[in-house]
Amino acid sequence: MLDIKLIREKPDVVRERLxxxxxxxxxxxxxxxxxxxxxxxxxxxxxxxxxxxxSKRIGALKKAGEDTSDIQRQTREIGEQIAARDAEIREIEExxxxxxxxxxxxxxxxxxxxxxxxxxxxxxxxxxxxEFPFAPKDHVALGEALGLFDFExxxxxxxxxxxxxxxxxxxxxxxxxxxxxDLHTTKHGxxxxxxxxxxxxxxxxxxxxxxxxxxxxxxxxxDDLWLIPxxxxxxxxxxRDELIREPLPIxxxxxxxxxxxxxxxxxxxxxxxxxxxxxxxxEMVRFVPPGTSYDALEELVGDAExxxxxxxLAYRVLLLCSGDMSFAAAKCYDIxxxxxxxxxxxxVSSCSNFEAFQARRANIRWKTPEGRNEFxxxxxxxxxxxPRLVVALLENGQQADGSVLLPDALRPYMGGLDRLTPRA
RNA sequence: GGAGAGAUGGCGGAGUGGCCGAACGCGCCGGUCUUGAAAACCGGAUCCCGCGCAAGCGGGACGGGGGUUCGAAUCCCUCUCUCUCCGCCA
Numbered sequence: 001m002l003d004i005k006l007i008r009e010k011p012d013v014v015r016e017r018l019x020x021x022x023x024x025x026x027x028x029x030x031x032x033x034x035x036x037x038x039x040x041x042x043x044x045x046x047x048x049x050x051x052x053x054x055s056k057r058i059g060a061l062k063k064a065g066e067d068t069s070d071i072q073r074q075t076r077e078i079g080e081q082i083a084a085r086d087a088e089i090r091e092i093e094e095x096x097x098x099x100x101x102x103x104x105x106x107x108x109x110x111x112x113x114x115x116x117x118x119x120x121x122x123x124x125x126x127x128x129x130x131e132f133p134f135a136p137k138d139h140v141a142l143g144e145a146l147g148l149f150d151f152e153x154x155x156x157x158x159x160x161x162x163x164x165x166x167x168x169x170x171x172x173x174x175x176x177x178x179x180x181x182d183l184h185t186t187k188h189g190x191x192x193x194x195x196x197x198x199x200x201x202x203x204x205x206x207x208x209x210x211x212x213x214x215x216x217x218x219x220x221x222x223d224d225l226w227l228i229p230x231x232x233x234x235x236x237x238x239x240r241d242e243l244i245r246e247p248l249p250i251x252x253x254x255x256x257x258x259x260x261x262x263x264x265x266x267x268x269x270x271x272x273x274x275x276x277x278x279x280x281x282x283e284m285v286r287f288v289p290p291g292t293s294y295d296a297l298e299e300l301v302g303d304a305e306x307x308x309x310x311x312x313l314a315y316r317v318l319l320l321c322s323g324d325m326s327f328a329a330a331k332c333y334d335i336x337x338x339x340x341x342x343x344x345x346x347x348v349s350s351c352s353n354f355e356a357f358q359a360r361r362a363n364i365r366w367k368t369p370e371g372r373n374e375f376x377x378x379x380x381x382x383x384x385x386x387p388r389l390v391v392a393l394l395e396n397g398q399q400a401d402g403s404v405l406l407p408d409a410l411r412p413y414m415g416g417l418d419r420l421t422p423r424a
Numbered sequence: 425g426g427a428g429a430g431a432u433g434g435c436g437g438a439g440u441g442g443c444c445g446a447a448c449g450c451g452c453c454g455g456u457c458u459u460g461a462a463a464a465c466c467g468g469a470u471c472c473c474g475c476g477c478a479a480g481c482g483g484g485a486c487g488g489g490g491g492u493u494c495g496a497a498u499c500c501c502u503c504u505c506u507c508u509c510c511g512c513c514a
Contacts, residue, residue, distance in 0.1 A: 038473095038474065038475090041473070041474050041475095041483080042474055042475065042482095042483095044474095044483080045473085045474060045475085045482055045483040045484085046482080046483090048482085048483055048484085049481095049482055049483065051494075051495080052482095052483085052495085054494065054495090055442075055494050055495040056442075056495085057494095058442085058494050058495070059442040059443085059494090059495075060442090062442085063442090068494075071494075072493095072494045072495095073494085074494085075494040075495085076493090076494065078494085079493090079494075079495095243434095243471090245434075371453095371469095373471075
């Protein structure tokens with residue numbers, strides 16, 4: 001949510017920057033509403049001040065034993081006017097909040113302008129794409145030969161898009177989760193949390209998934225709860241409606257399943273693990289003082305990259321352009337892994353600075369050293385998403401004999417196993 | 425699921441219709457004293473909104489929402505959450 005004061009004071013700047021997001025929203029309505037709202041508040045406050053004064057007088061008169069029924073009748077009328085004004089204010093504020101919730105965040109100055117993914121900028125690449133003396137297989141062929149997953153039987157359970165990991169595949173998932181959590185907690189200073197996977201509508205609104213993304217999420221109407229599409233939602237909302245007293249920055253890391261309906265992506269990447277309705281992810285979340293959030297974003301990207309470097313996987317980092325960023329982000333980097341079997345780059349991480357956008361929605365504040373209460377800046381980044389990491393691991397590690405070499409860093413988590421070998 | 429109790433400032437805890445943004449204690453900040461510290465004493469401290477260049481003025485907030493009343497922390501309704509007991513249960 002944008003600050004209404006910013007919209008009021010610098011409407012042209014806001015318009016300008018919103019335009020770069022391909023956002024169709026118009027702030028004229030919000031501004032008109034804001035005008036009406038303030039006028040109504042001024043009037044209501046004046047009436048209340050009047051009523052307070054008269055009420056005080058009634059108290060004094062009664063104490064003196066005088067009759068006050070006349071003056072009371074008059075005051076009742078003031079009360080009715082106040083009630084009407086308050087109702088008007090409430091209605092205006094509701095509408096205004098609804099409009100504000102639909103306005104995306106403003107892109108940071110350093111974000112390139114662009115309409116779609118073609119405007120994204122590669123800021124760096126790490127590692128060399130794996131070369132093969134044979135035609136590399138894709139992860140589906142490899143995984144089935146190695147007995148890592150079973151898509152056919154999985155479909156029997158939940159339909160398409162819900163993977164069933166089996167044997168060494170299930171262990172690989174567990175090993176990767178463990179490895180990533182250990183790395184972030186011991187090397188990068190995050191505190192591990194394990195949050196609920198079902199959350200309320202208020203929680204989904206706090207981070208910006210609702211109201212806009214309702215169709216992309218799983219909803220349980222009987223309890224009005226939502227399955228989380230990312231750990232960002234519960235972890236960021238841990239501090240909702242709070243004045244944080246502990247020192248910033250706060251750094252949290254969580255492993256959770258993520259549930260996505262992928263409503264708009266029907267027919268895309270339907271094969272294998274690349275686009276699924278349920279997957280596991282390790283997610284990093286930071287709450288930081290506003291002045292430090294862009295440094296924190298660079299660090300956060302580095303934390304995600306450290307995972308891939310430790311696993312020896314080639315990747316590139318993209319700076320997303322204004323038109324390709326998610327709704328709540330002010331600046332966002334994507335990290336993509338090279339997948340030779342797939343023959344392309346796969347997004348495994350998205351690291352964003354939301355500035356105060358989420359904090360304002362979710363009402364998360366801190367006390368500055370000067371003692372002022374101020375909205376924090378929130379950030380989050382995948383560190384990283386599992387299925388596509390598995391894809392890259394398999395496709396890059398494959399050998400001529402059909403086995404897959406595991407990175408050294410992972411072996412302790414695989415009971416010393418250094419490679420996955422095909423079933424007899 | 426059933427029965428009961430409760431929710432007040434950073435914490436504890438008073439307050440049952442006007443004198444309450446809220447006693448008192450702890451903690452916090454500033455000062456006096458001290459070589460320094462502690463103790464003691466004195467003083468100060470909530471947040472949100474509106475108006476105003478500002479000093480300031482006004483309004484609102486005692487879990488959330490609604491109601492009664494000239495006036496609500498206080499009375500009524502409702503929701504949420506917490507605690508205790510019973511039942512069920514991974």
